[in-house]
Amino acid sequence: MKNIIKYMAIAVVMVIAFNGCKKNDYIVGGKLESTTTPLTTYDYLKSNRFKMFDTLLMLVDKAGLKDVINQKGITFYAPSDYSIDNYLLLRTLEVQNVDPSKKYTIDTLIKYDLATFKDSLNAYIVPSTVTYSSLTENGVLFKTALGNQTVISYETTTDATLGYSGAVSTLPRIEYYTFIKGGPLPSPLVASQIVDTVGVRVLCQTSGLTTATGQLNVLANGHILYFKQ
Template sequence: MVERSFLTIKFKEMKNIKILYAFFILALAITSCKHDDYFVGGTLHNPKVNMTTYDYLKSNKDQLFDTLLLIVDKTGTKDKINQSGVTFFAPTDYSIKAYLLNKTLEAQRKDPAKRYTIDTLIKYDLSHFTDSINVYIIPSKVEASALNDKGTLFQTAKATVKSVVSYEYTDDVNLGYNPNSANKPQIMYYTFLKKTLTPPIVASEISSADGVRNRVQTSGIETTTGMLHVLENGKPDRTGHILYFSQKRN
């Protein structure tokens, strides 16, 4: 019995060593990856894709952009997001769904039976989208390596709107922070400005009265036509990114 207990202890020790070794190899692999690579769902991806921005969005296996591309097709704005050398901050279908919910709640203040659907948007709101999609486009290449945590001011493709893009350190464990690591992860943020701000600007200190700040959930995708970053999903509680940089309405 003593010998069996001893062997059991040794087996557990060896098992723990193997687990620690596996974590070490994983950590080594991650830290040795090129800075330009990016993660989606825990899988490492090459940032360069051999297709246009539109085609890359269309090829998404989770169909995150089907409604977005339906609106793009209906408004004839495909060429805008496929312009050579531009950066597109793409909203997902979840952001469109959050917008439709906002509009529904607004309409129901007058008539509880009202609903604002994608068909409603296509019928009445296409001209608004045709113009507003320009605020998602920056007519230059925006890469994380050229950004800082304070933020860089950019002119969008809409002449009257500027934005701030920042690359900030985070200590949020939900965003990849590990208190046992000496290195903090960095997250890209896109802030839509409601008014002109005078530098110096600190992105994290821009108030909700001055701008709408959204996290970028996937960044650094280089297509054959330009750069693509994906804004965070709109959530059921209507936080996250809402189409047109709308804000939650009660």
């Protein structure tokens, strides 16, 4: 992955959040773009102008998963290359507890753990179309292609770093993907109240894109691959 600014502007979809923004606009790195693309999910990620998915797509290619993320009707919550880098760093720290000279690299992952990547990528896929109209503030329970549960919510925010401004009358809304590891969910279900021991909650820095093959969302750069904590 090319060296780009680590902390790019959080890109989120906001319905009627800014004056002059149409309902079918969404924000990516500060630029308004259409919410639809004629490209497949794979090709759209490949065409990203910031080259934020080069490593992800390299792993997808090596694991033979291109057709998996291009399946018709799925929703893909894509981790960026930063999520992979975060995982490599975490694994390096783990192995260095045993041998300080060791390092866990992308080559290590490809050589020894490509099967794990192939299976675990299904944790980022919901085998149905997830749209804003199908979501609620408190979250809706879905099953991933891996078989786990995930809670996906579409929440209002008053966080200025996520697009809130007192100059607008409508609160921006943010999509969150909470991967459920196990344990009891709150009853009634409230996504923001799911504790860390039960689920890993990740903000979608880009959401609501319809590709030629399905729905695409991008998880925040701070996410760690495989929902590690």
